[in-house]
Amino acid sequence: MNPIKGHLAPRSALHDFLAPDSIAVVGASLDPTKRGYKAMVGLVKDGYPGTIYPINPKADQILGIKAYASLADLPGPADLALICTPAPSVPELLRQCGANGVKGAVILASGFGETGTEGARLEQELLAAARDAGVRIVGPNTSGIFNLHQKVNLLALDNVKPGDIGIVSQSGNMLLSLALEAQHNGQVGFSTYVGPGNQTDIGFEDYLRYLGEDVHTRVATLYVEGFRDGRAFLDVARETTALKPVVVYKSGATEQGQKAASSHTGALAGSYAMTVDLLRQAGVSVVQYSDEILPVAEGLGLLQQARGKRVAVLADGGGQATIASDRLAEAGLELAELSDTTRSRLGEILFPQASLANPVDVAGSTDTKPSLLADCMAILAEDEGVDSVFLVGMFGGYSIRFAEELLGDEMRGAESMIELARKTDKPLVIYSLYTPIKPPALRRLHEAGLPVYYSIEHAVRVLAALGERGHYLSTCADHDVPSALTPAPEMQAVFARARDEGRDLLEPEAKTLLRTHGVDVPIERLARGAEDLAAVASEFGERPVAMKVVSKDILHKSDAGGVRLNLQGEVALRAAHAAIMASCQTYDPAAEIEGVLVSPMARKGVEVIIGVSRDPIFGPVLMFGLGGIFVEVLEDVAFRAIPLSRHDARSMVEQIKARKILGGVRGEAAVDQEALVDLLLKVSSLVEAYPDLKELDLNPVIAYDDGYAVVDARVIVTENPVIEEADS
Structure with a gap:
């Protein structure tokens, strides 16, 4: 306690x-x-x-x-x-x-x-x-x-x-x-x-x-x-x-x-x-x-925290042990791997048919001596691989279910559990199907400060909260945020010009902002008209390139037919340019088009999205998740308030459901997750440095085993930025 x-x-x-x-x-x-x-x-x-x-x-x-x-x-x-x-x-x-x-x-x-x-x-x-x-x-x-x-x-x-x-x-x-x-x-x-x-x-x-x-x-x-x-x-x-x-x-x-x-x-x-x-x-x-x-x-009030998420389940019934295991897995907890010593000690006091793997099923060993459950809990709590002990079953009800004479032994078991709770810093959480009728042994446990629940689901949620709190407290030292970024005067001027003109940053401007502050953005060239395409084609040669429209009036380029991929040579560039101009003019006849942006096709990798929004309640918030065109459909994303610590950034990468893809599947190489963490931190610092930045989308970012490439960047400019004073 x-x-x-x-x-x-x-x-x-x-x-x-x-x-x-x-x-x-x-x-x-x-x-x-x-x-x-x-x-x-x-x-x-x-x-x-x-x-x-x-x-x-x-x-x-x-x-x-x-x-x-x-x-x-x-x-x-x-x-x-x-x-x-x-x-x-x-x-x-x-x-x-x-x-x-x-x-x-x-x-x-x-x-x-x-x-x-x-x-x-x-x-x-x-x-x-x-x-x-x-x-x-x-x-x-x-x-x-x-x-x-x-x-x-x-x-x-x-x-x-x-x-x-x-x-x-x-x-x-x-x-x-x-x-x-x-x-x-x-x-x-x-x-x-x-x-x-x-x-x-x-x-x-x-x-x-x-x-x-x-x-x-x-x-x-x-x-x-x-x-x-x-x-x-x-x-x-x-x-x-x-x-x-x-x-x-x-x-x-x-x-x-x-x-x-x-x-x-x-x-x-x-x-x-x-x-x-x-x-x-x-x-x-x-x-x-x-x-x-x-x-x-x-x-949480009684137990405060667990040092980790490894739970030992002790049960007097196989069905409830299975239910508990399912709920623990769903809650992000782990069934602790019991040591050989622990299993041997359990085997010395339980029937031979007892299951000594986690979850531990006593298999009738406690029917005539329920205090054995307290002995088993003590053995489990001494295992260094166990962070919490979860008792599941009918403790407190043995004297009701089997014989009144067992009440004394149940009470002795309760006192042993209370003494164990005083000696260990590992949470002891108890579920009993007899909790609603409050038998004496359970009342004694509760009075002494051991949580007793009538629902496996509630007990598991408590175990999850204890594990989450323990993990948070153990990582507090990693919650320091990087030092503030100094804004570049030339980029401040770009923001001011965009705001004065009532527009957002054009994609080339957004990518220049990123490059200025150390973000890895592939090379690209802006062709303002068809007459520039020959020079662009000459520079890129036969390398496949992508072409995208640049316009303050066209936010979603794909919707307007403003994107063409896998282009090779001047002829293909000219044909794509003509098609993009025609599609965009049909989409929005009044759109002002600055030209097209041409860049090499990104090599195959994992598409992720990194974005920023200034929430009216919580202020600047950073988002990370699965990228591409399905981000709003799948919503496999994580959020953190800015500024981010390195721990915050790493936890975002670990949180999303697609993290297994990042780790490499079906023979694909694992992506460089530390590079993504660095990118998240750089974006966080950018937002702090530029109050004009209202929203930002990097979608997609292609993650590789040796870094990343920012393929598309969008920066929305706030009309009236609020400049926050630094803490004194």
């Missing part, structure tokens, strides 16, 4: 009011149907030790606590104000909060930006009032907050126990679902909950920083529908995940980037897959299904 080490700095201002010593309930009520009443009940019932100030001009007291007519009448300042009144009243109340010294306000009311133009205007008025008053805002349109270690329960939820899982959820019903699931589990508890609402003032990144610092939070868990500032969230996530696990369930997909897309990269950016990749790049554990949120949060 690994302790939490260190905390983030500087300290978040949110501590001043998310762990308040005094609370004003504005709109406190005697009506049991009102939130102002329920909040008071939650505080009183849970024994909040701080000062409560009910604000109600028509009541002398509420639930036995003296009430005040207004914030101005309070005898002292309140750390937190819970505002339960309608939307139009909120801006003025925030001004009163400022005059009273209130540090933060939780605004429950809806009727702001989520309702339309008038609501958006009111929300801006609210924000201006809060900033003038120096008051931070949770919400508006929030479900509320709780801090169970401080006995702050402004949601008046019953039977929610304090624990170490912090939650930020844009859905109040999702919180309720998790709370009910935790209640059924019986061992899971929560530290702080916040409903961010409209994120008018405080965004997910701020709440994550708070949870990262909070000593009562061991794992931060977030249900996210949309980020306000995705780049800021990634920055905070990198800091936080170095200290404690962060679990995110992201619903839906971002569409802003897709609407404005004019390249392959832009069309794929803004997707759910992109968001998942960027979160994982920052060390976040992303869960795909809502019912995985609490199991993964619990497992």
Whole structure:
């Protein structure tokens, strides 16, 4: 069980009011149907030790606590104000909060930006009032907050126990679902909950920083529908995940980037897959299904990490061992190769018919002595080739299934497992089909901090998260990014000219940009007219060449008939030139054509794509994947936020499904993957150096066993580039 080490700095201002010593309930009520009443009940019932100030001009007291007519009448300042009144009243109340010294306000009311133009205007008025008053805002349109270690329960939820899982959820019903699931589990508890609402003032990144610092939070868990500032969230996530696990369930997909897309990269950016990749790049554990949120949060909170992805499966039934093996493989985990010593030791205590290969099947050996499972787990945990131990089957239910007399032995087995967990740094994860009925041995395990699951799939997802986190932490030293690239003045001038002319870079300009910064681009010649073709033909001789139209008005050349391949000699060049001109003029009669670009045909290799898009939520993002014309169909791509470290670049190459092709198949040579990594890093640096660069597509890049060739390059210019200041 690994302790939490260190905390983030500087300290978040949110501590001043998310762990308040005094609370004003504005709109406190005697009506049991009102939130102002329920909040008071939650505080009183849970024994909040701080000062409560009910604000109600028509009541002398509420639930036995003296009430005040207004914030101005309070005898002292309140750390937190819970505002339960309608939307139009909120801006003025925030001004009163400022005059009273209130540090933060939780605004429950809806009727702001989520309702339309008038609501958006009111929300801006609210924000201006809060900033003038120096008051931070949770919400508006929030479900509320709780801090169970401080006995702050402004949601008046019953039977929610304090624990170490912090939650930020844009859905109040999702919180309720998790709370009910935790209640059924019986061992899971929560530290702080916040409903961010409209994120008018405080965004997910701020709440994550708070949870990262909070000593009562061991794992931060977030249900996210949309980020306000995705780049800021990634920055905070990198800091936080170095200290404690962060679990995110992201619903839906971002569409802003897709609407404005004019390249392959832009069309794929803004997707759910992109968001998942960027979160994982920052060390976040992303869960795909809502019912995985609490199991993964619990497992990471209890066990923190595994040093690798090699799992030993111990089972008392062959069918479930097979299911577990299938799920582990699907999750990217490995069945550990057990040492001869381990197998020999297992053979000494199990029946001869037991299977000693991984998965280990005890084959009835434990039917009369279930504590043998603990002995087997200890043997497996001592194997250096094992990173985690996964017990699968009916432990906890032997006394139910076979004989009541086995209960004592099961309890002894549970105590042995608990002692093993204290001694080893390897996660012990348990699935039992008896988990739903909570027999004594399983209750004892759970109470002692061993995760016990009723679903093999949930248990495997926890094992995967532990392995992913361990791998991330072990590679943190490799996450440094290369030094910044210095832009070339001549290329800055090219960007400025293109922007002034309202166009993107022409392909020759895009390739010159790449060459200027050390990217390997094949030689090529621009023929502005048919009269230039004789010289071009003479230069290339009988070498097969490709010819492509160069026009600011024709983005997708193949669609316009603007590409001809495998041309040899002047006659072929002239015929191809005439055909391209005719096709492009038919495609777009008004297109301005600069000429044709002629270059040698690339030799056979593996086609990949490298691209960049500036996502409106996450900023500059780099994409890598299978290239050619099918990239948007197959979508076998990986994304990372720029700037990239070498580890980021290498992990992109390793992530795509087509990585086996890169490694060489059917007699083909493996491609030079380190050259691709270098190219990804150079592109990342280019984007940082040139804020005018909005989107970039290198498609295809032909990967070889001795390097690569950039065959096509497209650079889209932003109309109003934002120049980011360097960190001081």
